[in-house]
Amino acid sequence: MTEPHSVQGGCAEQDKTWVMIMRGYTQFNVTVHHDKITNTTFGTSYLALLDKCEDGRLIDHMEPLHFICEYCMPFIEKLAPVNSLRGCSLEELVRSPTYELEILGTxxxxxxxxxxxxxxxxTPAFSIFPSRxxxxxxxxxxxxxxxxRDVAVHVDDRAHSGTVQGTVRLEAGKLKFLKLRMYVxxxxxxxxxxxxxxxxERGLVSAECRVSRLHAIVLSGSAEEECIVGxxxxxxSPSSFGIDLLSPQIWSPTTLHPKWQQQVGDTVEVLHANGIIWGDVNAGNVIIDETLDAWVIDFGGNNNPVFVDxxxxxxxxxxxQGIxxxxxxxxxxxxxxxPQ
Ligand SMILES: Nc1ncnc2c1ncn2[C@@H]1O[C@H](COP(=O)(O)OP(=O)(O)OP(=O)(O)O)[C@@H](O)[C@H]1O
Ligand SMILES: [Mg+2]
Structure with a gap:
């Protein structure tokens, strides 16, 4: 079962600890200045936890973050009664209520x-970084x-891997794949x-050019300050063997590999003829669909040197070279x- 909240990040530093917690679509940034909790019951347990170090490093760096999260939970539950992302709109994540909390001695x-x-x-959640x-x-x-506001988050358990990229539902009930503009x-x-x-614009999607097809850009904000979010x-739809060439089950039907190579090669030829470079050839960026045809995806250009120098x-x-x-x-x- 999905946890109703999650620690999205944080760090226990020398003089303070900060934790980012998400519950439903609400964000909490909790800070603890260590000198402000000395001589408190909470501080005694918490600072003892930080002292459990090996060579000056915490053995489990998430333990203090979870300790603070659990401590704040009754408080957080009151501020964020909705504990799931399922069905919430992307607008709620782009304008996610964000609280700056601090724990300190009275x-x-x-x-x-x-x-x-x-x-x-x-503020935007999940590192979403909209731009004009x-x-x-x-x-x-x-x-x-x-x-x-017309895009609904379809499955909420992804949120705990730090992203809501993936399948989303539109107003009309259609399912689409969402990619977000993210920080860094x-x-x-x-x-x-x-x-x-x-x-x-060039109408390139065809049997000879199997590439991701844009349905729409996703916008947020009023007309004067409209931003692109994703x-x-x-x-x-994935094949029964898995979605991309990283899925081990896809490796065994070897008789299909030459067809996939041909389809990827044909696609890249069409792209090149139109002045477009794929720029990120790797096993995760070739998708195999339910009819066992290969598609070229991901034009982020994040080079993977295993495939391309x-x-x-x-x-x-x-x-x-990558193909x-x-x-x-x-x-x-x-x-x-x-082995890989
Ligand atoms: N149109 C799509 N339909 C279904 N699944 C998709 C689609 N596009 C991407 N995916 C799935 O999402 C995964 C990640 O997509 P993509 O490579 O475009 O994103 P990314 O953010 O660049 O991720 P990465 O950093 O892993 O490369 C793909 O490997 C594939 O499993
Ligand atoms: Mg990719």
Whole structure:
């Protein structure tokens, strides 16, 4: 069963600890200044936990974070009564209520209190990093869009792996694949968006060019300050062997591998002829659908040197090197049972 809350991050430092907790679509940043909890019952247990060090490092760095999370939970439950993401709209995650809490001693009876519940701001959760991209979009004749309030989070257990990327449900009940613009992955998102729009504008999706198809860009905010939050792609239904070439069950039907290599090669030829470089050839970026056909996905350009030498990243030569290594070396090695 899915936990109703999760520790999304944090760090126990020399003088303070901070923890990011998520319950439903509400975020809590909890800070504990160690000198403000000395001589308290909470502080005695907590500081003893921090003293459990090996070579100056905590044996389990998550333990203090969970300790603080559990301590705050009754307080957090009152501020965030909704404990699930299932069915909540993407808008609720983009404008997620965020509380800055602090645990500190009251100065009497060794007690502590949690302060900060009176004010709440609204900030994106799960490292979502929206941006204004209107100049980039201006060069395209039509860009389909959809509002975050019309996109519902479909499955909530992903949230605990720190992302809500994946299958989402639209107003009309249709399922789509959501990719978000995320902090420290802005360059990848912006590259992928540009390529998805080029593919759409040139009408490249066909039997010879099996690539992710943009359904719409996802926008949030009023017309004057509209931001792009992510993209929705048509959902590719996975084969019964698994979704991508990283799935071990996909390695055994070896008779299909030449077909997949051909389909990926044909696709990349069409892309190159249209001035588009895949830029991220790797086993996780070739999807096998329910009819056992291969698709090229992920235009983030995050080079994986197992497949493409770094000095060939985002070049035509690099794409061919990656395809050669994927189907000529990597996949045959997996089918022989060699470790990765
Ligand atoms: N259109 C789609 N339909 C169904 N599943 C998809 C689709 N696009 C991506 N996926 C699934 O999500 C995974 C990650 O997608 P993608 O590579 O585009 O994202 P990413 O954020 O760049 O991830 P990574 O860092 O793992 O490469 C894919 O390996 C695949 O399993
Ligand atoms: Mg990928």
């Amino acid at each position: 100065g009497s009876d060794g007690a502590v209190e949690i302060i900060g519940s009176e004010t709440c701001t609204f 991209l209107h100049e980039q979009l201006a060069s395209y004749t039509s860009v389909p869009d959809i509002q975050t 992955r802005e360059r990848e998102f912006d590259r992928e968006l540009r390529i998805l729009l080029n593919i759409r 993209v929705l792609l048509d959902l590719i 770094n000095d060939k990243a985002e070049t035509i030569e690099g794409d061919w 050669g290594r994927l189907f000529g070396e990597w996949l045959p090695a997996r089918t022989k049972g060699e």
